[in-house]
Amino acid sequence: MTAAPPRRADAASRTASPGRSTRRRRIGGWIAIAVVLVLVGGVGAVLAGISQWAERSALDPESAGPDGTMALAQILRDHGIAVEVVRDRNAARDALAGSAATLVMPDAPALSDAAVANLAEDAADVVLLAPRARTLRLLLPGSAPAGFGTDAAVAPDCDVSEAQRSGAIVAGAVYSAGDAVSACYPSSDGHALLVLDDRGHRVAAIDARSLFVNEVLADDGNAALAVNLMGRHSRIVWYMPGVGETDLANGDPTLGDLTPPWVSPALALLLVAAIAAAVWRGRRFGSLVAERLPVTVRASETTEGRARLYARSRDTVHAADQLRIGALGRLGRVLGLGPAASAAEIADAAADRLAWDRRAVRGILIDDLPATDAQLVALRDRLRHLEEAVTQTVRPERNTS
Structure with missing residues (x-):
């Protein structure tokens, strides 16, 4: 009974701490922006002073530069x-x-x-x-x-x-x-x-x-x-006449004179809309959190689901390709071929190893296209038989044991 109030206080403190940290970050961001603006203003003032000194250097009696007097x-x-x-x-x-x-x-x-x-x-x-x-x-x-x-x-x-x-x-x-x-x-x-x-x-x-x-x-x-x-x-x-020292009247119309009166309010409205859109789309509602996946799916379930999709769509050719891809990879490793070996090279190597007809082996691994489920099952059996034959020929000790 006496332990409940401290737990509520701890929960309240934990709930309030993210808000305080968010406010600190927000205040720190505004301070950083203000510092950047001050620095930019200072650099601009220095550059303006340098520019003014350069303008006053030529024939200026207050300039100690080489072009001054x-x-x-x-x-x-x-x-x-x-x-x-x-x-x-x-x-x-x-x-x-x-x-x-x-x-x-x-x-x-x-x-x-x-x-x-x-x-x-x-x-x-x-x-x-x-x-x-x-x-x-x-x-x-x-x-x-x-x-x-x-x-x-x-x-x-x-x-x-x-x-x-x-x-x-x-x-x-x-x-x-x-x-x-x-x-x-x-x-x-x-x-x-x-x-x-x-x-x-x-x-x-x-x-x-x-x-x-x-x-x-x-x-x-x-x-x-x-x-x-x-x-x-x-x-x-x-x-020493300054840059703006003139008494000449400029009779050419300015850009403001040539612009219709509705352009300035329209530009101001577009600017306000752009700023509002940037604030709206740029907001972050709280800090980013890592979310754990609710479900872990086994690889076998993924394979079975994909097989059901192939069966439902009656895409026997695609299913045969998947079976052949797996068989070619295993045969390539058994025959000692590199990962860059093509399907034709693997088929020829397997035919040479077994002394089979190359066209028959290529038909199993490449050419034959099943049109029905029965032909797909038959192709699977032929692929399995081919793999077992190659494995028995290359590694006979594994089969005898």
Whole structure:
């Protein structure tokens, strides 16, 4: 009487333990998913930072990479020139609105012609770093790209004092000069430096990627030329347009504009249905259990049942095949033939061993097809007689004993 309550408590604890373990596994699964999401987010943030650093490396005064210009910016500051780096067009205009300043700007294909012209008008001097044809046409009329120079160092060969004080350089990209534009450093079919001086407002164009970046700044007169061109005023506004910095209006219709209004709700409904189907079909009702078979069937019962099926269907040929398969296997083992021996090889070996007619032995083991039950019984007897004869011939000691 006193032992019943502990048994009930033990049963209750055993019943409750699977539920607790299931809840623990479920909570652990959600924790694992959260950890994976955090890791994926962290990796994505790192990759985004790496991508942003790569985008800002070329001609960027805050980049210490080989294509950056941090060394040049530091040299300018050492000469007492304030270098202000801006990445927004409005911020650049605000910075240029104060005292006289030099605008240093790489090519900005995402800005309109008016935006580029307005920025240049607000600056006292403009230094274009690796400009393209559009920018040259706007700020240096009549000028255009003219290919690349040779690998030999060339002298200024012009009247621009800043270039004369800098010495020789190895030109990268070269440009053809317009009518009112001064050209320095002749190489190949163009000049490495173009300068347009319009009543004190100077615009200079040069391939800074091959002259002013950290990797080659110390070569020849590169550093001196950079400081002389950019250091005419006490302030430099270095404008580095970002990827999304544009004032161009996109008139092409987007995918959302071309899509009918009912597509988005339909896609959302399909997504919800797919998630619901995945949850429904993916559920597991409890843990997997091993189930014991309720019945063990003897081999003899299986054989008898199969024989009854053959008899009921009157498939005497199939039954004869089963008898012959068994007989061929036993004869092959008695005759010492391998498992790869064919039925014809076994029949010929048995005929040779018994000195019987090969056609008769092949008829027993292969060719004769019984059409009735009586013929099937006769075939069985002939197979048994053939096996006994072969066994007696090969192993006579077993029969005599």
